[in-house]
Amino acid sequence: MSTTEQQRPVLGWLVSDTMAVAKRHVLKITRIPESLFFALIQPVMFVLLFAFVFGGAINLGSDGGPQAYREFLIPGIFAQTVMFAVASITVGITDDANRGIMDRFRSLPMHPGAVLGGHTLASLIESSLVIVMLSITGLAVGWRIRGGLTDAVLAYLLLLLFAYALSWVGAWIGLHMPSPEVAGTAGLAWIFPLTFASSVFTPIATMPSWLQGFAQWNPVSCLALATRELFGNPIPFPGESFPEQHPVALSFGYGFLLLAIFAPLAVRAFKTRNSGGKA
Amino acid sequence: MSSAIEVSGLTKHFGSVKALNGINFEVEQGSVLGLLGPNGSGKTTTVRILATLLKPDSGKAVVSGFDVVEQHDEVRAVIGLTGQYAAVDEYLTGRENLELFGRLFHLSKKNAAKRADELLERFDLSDAADRGIKGYSGGMRRRLDLAASLIGQPSILFLDEPTTGLDPRSRLGMWEVINDLVKDGTTVLLTTQYLEEADQLASKIVVLDHGNVIAQGTSDELKTSVGGDRIELVVAKSQDLANAVNSLTAIASGEAVTDVVARRILVPVSGGSTSIVEAVRRLDESKIEIEDIALRRPTLDDVFLSLTGHIAEEVTEEVPAGRGGRRSAKSGGKK
Ligand SMILES: Nc1ncnc2c1ncn2[C@@H]1O[C@H](COP(=O)(O)OP(=O)(O)OP(=O)(O)O)[C@@H](O)[C@H]1O
Ligand SMILES: [Mg+2]
Numbered sequence: 018m019s020t021t022e023q024q025r026p027v028l029g030w031l032v033s034d035t036m037a038v039a040k041r042h043v044l045k046i047t048r049i050p051e052s053l054f055f056a057l058i059q060p061v062m063f064v065l066l067f068a069f070v071f072g073g074a075i076n077l078g079s080d081g082g083p084q085a086y087r088e089f090l091i092p093g094i095f096a097q098t099v100m101f102a103v104a105s106i107t108v109g110i111t112d113d114a115n116r117g118i119m120d121r122f123r124s125l126p127m128h129p130g131a132v133l134g135g136h137t138l139a140s141l142i143e144s145s146l147v148i149v150m151l152s153i154t155g156l157a158v159g160w161r162i163r164g165g166l167t168d169a170v171l172a173y174l175l176l177l178l179f180a181y182a183l184s185w186v187g188a189w190i191g192l193h194m195p196s197p198e199v200a201g202t203a204g205l206a207w208i209f210p211l212t213f214a215s216s217v218f219t220p221i222a223t224m225p226s227w228l229q230g231f232a233q234w235n236p237v238s239c240l241a242l243a244t245r246e247l248f249g250n251p252i253p254f255p256g257e258s259f260p261e262q263h264p265v266a267l268s269f270g271y272g273f274l275l276l277a278i279f280a281p282l283a284v285r286a287f288k289t290r291n292s293g294g295k296a
Numbered sequence: 297m298s299s300a301i302e303v304s305g306l307t308k309h310f311g312s313v314k315a316l317n318g319i320n321f322e323v324e325q326g327s328v329l330g331l332l333g334p335n336g337s338g339k340t341t342t343v344r345i346l347a348t349l350l351k352p353d354s355g356k357a358v359v360s361g362f363d364v365v366e367q368h369d370e371v372r373a374v375i376g377l378t379g380q381y382a383a384v385d386e387y388l389t390g391r392e393n394l395e396l397f398g399r400l401f402h403l404s405k406k407n408a409a410k411r412a413d414e415l416l417e418r419f420d421l422s423d424a425a426d427r428g429i430k431g432y433s434g435g436m437r438r439r440l441d442l443a444a445s446l447i448g449q450p451s452i453l454f455l456d457e458p459t460t461g462l463d464p465r466s467r468l469g470m471w472e473v474i475n476d477l478v479k480d481g482t483t484v485l486l487t488t489q490y491l492e493e494a495d496q497l498a499s500k501i502v503v504l505d506h507g508n509v510i511a512q513g514t515s516d517e518l519k520t521s522v523g524g525d526r527i528e529l530v531v532a533k534s535q536d537l538a539n540a541v542n543s544l545t546a547i548a549s550g551e552a553v554t555d556v557v558a559r560r561i562l563v564p565v566s567g568g569s570t571s572i573v574e575a576v577r578r579l580d581e582s583k584i585e586i587e588d589i590a591l592r593r594p595t596l597d598d599v600f601l602s603l604t605g606h607i608a609e610e611v612t613e614e615v616p617a618g619r620g621g622r623r624s625a626k627s628g629g630k631k
Contacts, residue, residue: 030402037399041385041392048387048428117383121444124347126372127400289351 031128038122038135042109043142056105056143057150060098064091064154067218075219077253084159089251091151091160092172092244093217096237098151099180100208102144103187106136107204110191123287130284137184144180148173164249172247175268179240182275189283216241221261222254233258236271243268299358300325300452300483301346306355308341315341317507318355323485323500328478330498331487332600337504339487340380343456346485347377360452376450380457380487382441384429390416390440391425394447401448408447415443419473435466442473453477455486459493471496491597503603510603519594524549527563527575528592532585534559543582547574553601559587562598 025033046053072086110133113119122132162169187204194200214228215237221229232238233256242264245252260267301323308316316338323329331339344350346357348368356363362370384393391412398408416425419439429437438458445453458474459467474497478484488494494501495515503511503518511518531540540561541552550564565571572591579586 025402034400037396041388041396044392045385045387116386117379117381118385120344120347120349120379121377121383121397122400123349124372124375124377125397125400125448126369126402131400 027128031130031134034128034131035134035138038131039138039142040135042136042139046139046143052105053143053146056102056147059101060094060147060151061154063094063097064151064158067094068158071218075223077220077251085251085253087155087159088161089220089245089253090218091155091158092248092250093215093241094155095148095151095176095244096179096215096241097212097217098147099144099176099240100183100212100237101205102147102180103140103183104201104204104208105143106140106184106187107191107194108197108200109136110188111194111200112197114192115196119287129288133185133188133280133283133287137181137188140184140187141177141181144184145177148176148180160250162248164247168247168249171265172244175240175243175247175265175272178269178272178276179236182272182279185276185279185283189279189286192283192286211235211237220254221256233260236268236275239264239268239271298325299323300327300360301329301485302356302358303342303346304356306342306345306357307353308338308345308350309353314507316345316352319502319504319507319509321502321509321512323483325483326478326481327499328474328484328486328497330494330501331485331504332489332491332494332501333487333504334489336506338507339504340456341507342504343377343379343454343485343487347375347454348372373448374451376445376448376453378442378445378453378455378458380460382437384437384440384444386429389426389428390421390432393429393440394444397444397447403447411447415446419443435462435469438462438466438470439473442470446477450482452483453485455484457487457489459488459490467493491595491600495595503600505603511599518599521599524594525565525568525571525591526594526598527565527572527589528560529563529575529579529589530558530560530587532559532587536584537561539582540579540584543578543584544575547571547578555601562601565591 067090068083068087072083072090075086077086077089110119119132123129128134164172190203191200194203214224214232215235216232217237221232221238224232239260242252242261244250246264255261299322301321303322304320305318306316306320307314307318319338319342321329331342333339341350345352346359346364348364348371351365358364359371360374362374364371385396388396394412394415395408398411399405401408403411416422419442421436421440421443424432424436429440432440438461442455442458445455455474459470462470471493474484474486484497486493486497499514501512501515501518502509511521513521527544529540531537534556537554537556537559541554541563544552544561544563547565547567548563549566552561552563554561563575565575567574569591572589576586576589579589
């Protein structure tokens with residue numbers, strides 16, 4: 018009887034298995050264009066809502082005005098979008114586990130990191146599309162990249178790093194959820210407070226003092242601030258706290274830290290998953 | 297002949313639920329073992345342990361000479377698994393699914409495509425190959441699922457309730473496929489709730505109940521263990537049940553079993569057709585009205601009844617209780 022026919026180093030299998038799984042998810046995106054459409058349309062709605070509805074009511078201090086708020090807002094929405102984009106992977110992973118397809122993957126002699134590796138890679142591709150879409154919308158409402166090219170590239174890399182790290186967090190959560198319905202809620206529940214208690218929509222200085230410490234260290238604030246700095250957009254009420262002084266370095270730190278913690282945790286959960294998902 | 301699967305002292309519990317209480321059995325190379333048992337008896341748990349998806353609490357399981365815990369990679373290279381719920385991607389086509397699993401089985405791109413073609417042909421899915429699974433009927437899904445588990449030409453195949461939810465024609469088709477695989481030398485372990493299916497396909501049967509093996513042997517052995525011929529009768533009024541049993545004790549060769557709900561009595565007898573004549577005479581004498589009476593050879597149903605004290609549960613179309621939120625693949629099938 019035949020066994021696996023090709024010989025390859027372990028890392029080689031990780032790469033080729035990951036690509037095979039990623040292809041599955043990319044195909045899936047093309048089969049359900051509606052889901053991509055809504056993923057793309059959501060940040061656009063946020064931009065329009067905040068730029069034109071709430072924008073006037075938010076205090077940016079002396080150098081305010083609608084144009085300045087939009088330049089402040091778009092990097093924030095980048096950060097928020099990157100956060101929200103991870104929710105879908107949480108549902109996807111739980112769904113796979115409940116359908117038994119996860120069991121099939123686990124009964125194949127494939128690399129154990131590839132199922133999640135492929136899924137997170139596809140999620141990264143989706144996030145990239147959303148970021149492109151958002152950049153276009155931003156440009157349309159008056160946002161501009163005012164910094165250097167290197168900084169702008171760095172900003173996009175940072176956003177992608179966060180998106181990728183967070184998709185592993187989403188995968189880890191998804192592996193612990195009993196059903197896609199619960200996963201849908203659980204995938205979003207922790208993102209809301211994190212996003213709104215941050216400098217995404219309003220400067221931290223305008224928040225109540227008890228919240229400011231949390232908001233300063235909140236990774237979403239750091240990401241928003243770092244993105245503003247790298248794109249050369251306005252930073253009203255510049256704070257004195259450590260995270261507000263070093264947002265770029267800290268954001269990269271957060272991104273790599275999340276990845277270093279949650280990628281192994283998720284793979285371990287995938288390998289040892291004991292309950293749920295029936296054969 | 298050597299064993300393809302050896303299971304000894306296997307236990308597994310989920311929280312306070314004892315799913316397996318130390319089960320033992322062996323499957324000979326090239327044979328079919330039917331794992332039979334009511335809902336929740338531990339069939340799926342057994343299959344998942346053997347397919348390396350679940351770690352047992354204690355005990356040992358060896359598949360094709362490899363320990364399922366210590367050597368799971370070696371086990372995975374020789375097995376195929378078709379789970380209780382279809383394990384294919386709804387949004388991909390049949391061909392894309394098979395190619396995906398082929399690649400993950402580490403076939404080359406070319407061979408994965410070739411193998412997918414062969415399997416689609418063999419399972420009569422060529423016409424639907426490039427359509428999304430979403431539009432497949434329940435039977436087509438099940439066939440694709442089985443095809444997917446054959447991608448790596450496994451020498452040992454696990455089938456968890458392969459025909460549940462299929463119409464009789466599709467079921468016969470599935471039996472044919474399984475028989476062909478066995479002819480080619482594949483060892484098959486299949487679980488089922490259909491006694492007839494185990495009777496048809498399996499050379500050996502293991503009966504599970506509440507995580508224990510309560511009987512094992514060939515279908516004939518199991519039937520003989522229950523006794524020879526039996527008279528099955530249905531009385532018209534349930535108050536006559538006790539009376540009927542009494543009047544038949546003299547001709548019975550063993551203890552009668554009563555099913556109150558169905559108003560049915562099974563009486564083991566040894567006298568062949570003369571005993572049925574005698575039975576009718578005696579019942580008539582006692583003025584017991586009979587709805588139906590027949591002499592029959594024991595079936596696996598009788599085995600089940602006498603072993604577990606209850607009739608094998610009817611298979612429902614619902615997801616078994618206690619698994620809230622689990623989706624049943626069967627429900628997706630459109631006819
Ligand atoms: N992941 C799990 N978490 C908790 N309990 C479980 C889990 N899997 C199975 N069980 C329990 O273990 C017992 C055996 O379940 P198993 O699925 O093996 O039965 P089965 O014979 O396959 O039943 P069915 O005919 O319904 O498929 C049941 O009581 C079930 O509720
Ligand atoms: Mg089962």
